[in-house]
Amino acid sequence: xxxxxxxxxxxxxxxxxxxxxxxxxxxxxxxxITIVGPNGAGKSILLKCLIGMLQPTEGSIKTSExxxxxxxxxxxxxxxxxxxxxxxxxxxxxxxxxxxxNTVAEETNITNLxxxxxxxxxxxxxxxxxxxxxxxxxxxxxxxxxxxxNLDVNAQQSFYxxxxxxxxxxxxSILMVSHELHLxxxxxxxVICLYHHVCCSGTPQSxxxxxxxxxIFGPEMSRRMAIYHHEHxxxxxxxxxxxxxxxxxIS
Amino acid sequence: MEDFLIHALIAGLIVAIVCAPLGCFVVWKRMSYFGxxxxxxxxxxxxxxxxxxxxISVTILIVASGFAxxxxxxxxxxxxxxxxxxxxxxxxxxxxxxxxxxxxxNQNIDIYSYLFGDILSVGKKxxxxxxxxxxxxxxxxxxxxxxxxLIALNEELAQAEGVSVIKMNLLFTLLMSIVVAISIxxxxxLLITSMLIIPAAAARQWAQSPQQMAFLSMLIAxxxxxxxxxxxxxxxxxxxxxxxxxxxxxxxxxxxxxSLTS
Numbered sequence: 263x264x265x266x267x268x269x270x271x272x273x274x275x276x277x278x279x280x281x282x283x284x285x286x287x288x289x290x291x292x293x294x295i296t297i298v299g300p301n302g303a304g305k306s307i308l309l310k311c312l313i314g315m316l317q318p319t320e321g322s323i324k325t326s327e328x329x330x331x332x333x334x335x336x337x338x339x340x341x342x343x344x345x346x347x348x349x350x351x352x353x354x355x356x357x358x359x360x361x362x363x364n365t366v367a368e369e370t371n372i373t374n375l376x377x378x379x380x381x382x383x384x385x386x387x388x389x390x391x392x393x394x395x396x397x398x399x400x401x402x403x404x405x406x407x408x409x410x411x412n413l414d415v416n417a418q419q420s421f422y423x424x425x426x427x428x429x430x431x432x433x434x435s436i437l438m439v440s441h442e443l444h445l446x447x448x449x450x451x452x453v454i455c456l457y458h459h460v461c462c463s464g465t466p467q468s469x470x471x472x473x474x475x476x477x478i479f480g481p482e483m484s485r486r487m488a489i490y491h492h493e494h495x496x497x498x499x500x501x502x503x504x505x506x507x508x509x510x511x512i513s
Numbered sequence: 514m515e516d517f518l519i520h521a522l523i524a525g526l527i528v529a530i531v532c533a534p535l536g537c538f539v540v541w542k543r544m545s546y547f548g549x550x551x552x553x554x555x556x557x558x559x560x561x562x563x564x565x566x567x568x569i570s571v572t573i574l575i576v577a578s579g580f581a582x583x584x585x586x587x588x589x590x591x592x593x594x595x596x597x598x599x600x601x602x603x604x605x606x607x608x609x610x611x612x613x614x615x616x617x618x619n620q621n622i623d624i625y626s627y628l629f630g631d632i633l634s635v636g637k638k639x640x641x642x643x644x645x646x647x648x649x650x651x652x653x654x655x656x657x658x659x660x661x662x663l664i665a666l667n668e669e670l671a672q673a674e675g676v677s678v679i680k681m682n683l684l685f686t687l688l689m690s691i692v693v694a695i696s697i698x699x700x701x702x703l704l705i706t707s708m709l710i711i712p713a714a715a716a717r718q719w720a721q722s723p724q725q726m727a728f729l730s731m732l733i734a735x736x737x738x739x740x741x742x743x744x745x746x747x748x749x750x751x752x753x754x755x756x757x758x759x760x761x762x763x764x765x766x767x768x769x770x771x772s773l774t775s
Contacts, residue, residue: 313673315669315672315673333670333673333674335667335669335670335673338666338667338670343540343541343543343717344541344662344665344666344723344726345717345720345721345722345723345725345726346662346666346722346723347721347722350722350723351666354659354662354663354666355659355660355662355663355671355674355676379721380666392670395670399674405673
């Protein structure tokens with residue numbers, strides 16, 4: 263397996279505070295990695311280091327020569343001082359043929375939004391547009407920073423279903439930061455629990471049972487996550503059960 | 514038409530169509546206070562130019578650029594909120610500039626013309642400076658249009674996609690400094706920001722794309738200059754304020770029409 267990104271012993275010290283401490287991780291082809299962790303754990307900082315937006319204080323990051331990374335930020339300002347349509351936004355500083363535009367729009371289900379103004383979109387629509395722009399770059403690594411943070415529960419769920427579809431249909435890896443533990447656990451292949459350092463990592467199943475995870479998110483959460491993941495293994499439907507709704511309130 | 518009036522009209526139109534698209538970015542990036550501060554700092558440039566006997570426009574450009582870089586640097590330090598920082602620096606620059614000018618022993622200095630513009634004094638030499646500065650700003654703005662727009666939309670996204678945001682922001686402040694330097698004679702230090710933001714704000718109500726907004730604001734600014742100069746000539750009122758008042762009138766008219774038609 264080829265490593266797209268290989269990071270070793272990353273540390274970030276910001277204003278005298280240690281934000282990241284000795285974090286190592288590799289992203290291979292066809293990986294689906296989710297970083298979870300409490301607020302202020304350094305998740306976004308880690309993402310920014312990995313995609314080269316931020317220089318770590320210590321440590322090394324090696325990237326593969328054929329890495330094509332695309333990034334979708336948390337959210338987008340909805341200010342309407344700048345008038346721009348979705349179509350124009352997708353092609354802004356981004357050479358794209360009509361065919362490529364149509365393909366990406368269809369894939370992210372934004373074809374009917376192309377002529378709308380960006381500021382008139384709902385949160386879920388805006389996230390799909392950002393995803394579309396990222397996919398238009400034909401990445402082999404898609405980096406998403408809390409992509410569904412500001413969406414309501416239904417929109418969150420359909421957004422993660424969309425991500426899952428993209429992961430299945432395209433030759434790409436996904437690296438994602440997320441708060442929506444219950445949804446993340448269902449679709450990720452690997453989960454990294456971060457609290458300044460890597461507390462634990464592995465399959466979703468192994469992470470929720472890890473004592474470190476229990477320490478950070480509490481035994482109740484761990485138990486619920488384990489149940490949810492178990493159920494998810496049996497039926498691939500994405501309906502929310504009562505447990506799940508509950509968890510989203512806690513997280 | 515008399516020579517001085519033709520010069521004034523040409524200079525006014527050039528400044529209008531250069532200020533307008535740059536003003537769109539000022540509106541998008543919420544930088545109007547920044548523009549104000551930059552303009553205030555230019556009084557320091559004027560004072561230095563008068564003291565040292567250097568070319569006023571060039572001195573303004575150098576001082577304003579230095580001021581902009583200092584500001585960007587202080588912003589990075591995050592010691593104070595940006596608006597506080599701007600308030601301190603801009604008024605300090607204005608005050609020191611005024612003191613320096615008052616100390617220069619020269620009866621011919623008309624401070625009023627620096628503060629509110631003196632478009633009717635534009636000569637052939639000034640026209641050349643304004644044309645070169647304006648052409649430079651427009652061509653750079655055109656070249657980097659998409660990158661500037663992406664940064665205005667979302668700085669983080671632009672940076673993640675490999676746009677060098679710091680360099681682009683520095684270039685943008687340089688463009689602002691050039692615009693300030695060539696606009697002072699037309700509308701004066703205290704009114705420059707209005708030439709940047711009023712046409713852009715009026716254009717926003719009708720525009721559906723960034724380019725549309727830029728072109729519409731150029732048109733609106735040009736109308737404001739023609740109306741302003743005309744009323745200044747016929748009613749003998751100061752031209753800088755007349756241009757800005759015309760721009761405000763066009764803005765009000767546009768806002769009213771928009772709210773009635775939609």
